[in-house]
Amino acid sequence: MTQFNRLAIPDVVEVLPAKHGDHRGFFSEVFKQDAFAAEGITIAWTQDNQSLSATPGTVRGLHLQAPPYAQDKLVRVLRGAIFDVAVDIRQGSPSYGHWVGRELSHDAWNQLLVPAGFAHGFMTLLPDTEVLYKVSAPYSRESEMAIRWNDPDIGIDWPNMGDAVLSAKDADAPLFRDFVSPFLFEVG
Known part of the structure; x- marks a missing residue:
């Protein structure tokens, strides 16, 4: 059964899908709509994105x-x-400008739900790290924003990984x- 752990900012949720293994390997339902709905999370996912970062310390x-292109993200x-x-x-x-973070890894088998209304980023900790994440809206160049x-x-x-490896866009x-x-806090 999938576990849902709310972080210090409770709208951000660590998701831990069950993983069943035997001598052949493992099986896991990494996303199950009914389990999320039972937690009150009813996001319509529209796209999966995948990235590879070769160097540790890549941000x-x-x-x-x-x-209208705000994205909820489910990162693993x-x-x-x-x-x-x-x-x-x-x-x-009440938590405007505050952050929460979690180490995600293949070994821990955890995910992070980052709702719209949050800026999102990550730093790789190991070489050749691959990240897959669901989003609730397609990419829109006109709507993209960033914070240093x-x-x-x-x-x-951030973990101390030496000099960060950044794109020019992220560095600037x-x-x-x-x-x-562009986001307002809504109570309830």
Whole structure:
């Protein structure tokens, strides 16, 4: 049975699917709509994305898309390990500007649900790390936004992997103090 563990910001959820193994290998229902619905999570997933990062210390993020292309994400690691982070960017939220993180790995078999209204990013911890994630909206270049991965006002406690490997876009992302969030916190 899948376990759902709410993090310090309870809208971000660690998901632990059951894994059944024997001498042949294993079987796991890595996503089961009914199990998510029983937890009150009724997201219509539209697309799966996969990335490969060859070098440990590769950072992807902090990314988001503005409405109407805001994306919920369900992130899991196929090979290797990452430190996965969600930053609350919902104006008016009691945790606005705060972050939660979780190490995800093939060995731990865990996933992270990052809802819309959060900036998302991760750092690879091992060589040749592959990440697969579901999203609830297609990619939209016009709606994409980013926040600097190492913004001092957010203060993410990233693992020390030496110099981060970044895309030019992520290296030049705006600081949080210059970011205008398109998301509002909704109670209930």
